[in-house]
Amino acid sequence: MTKSEKPTIFRAEHETLKVTLLVFSGSSIMCVASAVDPLRAANRISGETLFDFKLVSVTGEAPVTTCGLPVAVSGRFDAAEPTDVLVVVAGFGTQNYATAALLAGLRRAARAARACGGVEAGTWLVARAGLLEGRSATTHWEDMEDFSAAFPGVDVRPDRYV
Numbered sequence: 001m002t003k004s005e006k007p008t009i010f011r012a013e014h015e016t017l018k019v020t021l022l023v024f025s026g027s028s029i030m031c032v033a034s035a036v037d038p039l040r041a042a043n044r045i046s047g048e049t050l051f052d053f054k055l056v057s058v059t060g061e062a063p064v065t066t067c068g069l070p071v072a073v074s075g076r077f078d079a080a081e082p083t084d085v086l087v088v089v090a091g092f093g094t095q096n097y098a099t100a101a102l103l104a105g106l107r108r109a110a111r112a113a114r115a116c117g118g119v120e121a122g123t124w125l126v127a128r129a130g131l132l133e134g135r136s137a138t139t140h141w142e143d144m145e146d147f148s149a150a151f152p153g154v155d156v157r158p159d160r161y162v
Helices: 029-046 100-112 122-128 141-150
Strands: 017-023 051-056 085-090 115-120
Touching (some): 085 100, 085 122, 100 122, 115 122
Parallel strands (some): 017 085, 085 115
């Protein structure tokens, strides 16, 4: 890779990308759908399984979104289970979920993954696990100042995606 090329999770070989979405209660249903539906659409449009995605929760129970709708999950988050991409989707109440065991699990899963990221307040959990130190990140615009203060080693950007 040259200096002008950006790193990517996509490789030249044509392999299915395994994506694990760890969803927490208090997430917005729009954020969950915005993370999942492009993967589903890419599979449908291509006629292939480009993305093998699954939704999980910490307990294996369906997390309840802010609108009251539960999200069906395929099981409990297992940090030892191989995945190419780990996406943490969280909303209100993330401080209640940031246990030492969860943060250790995120670190373990991220070490083996090609990429790890957060959606909505999921970025807070990824940062609390130390996975954004020295990296660019973004979060909800209402949280920018607090996020920057909480994680001074993170290059916080006002962009929607980094």
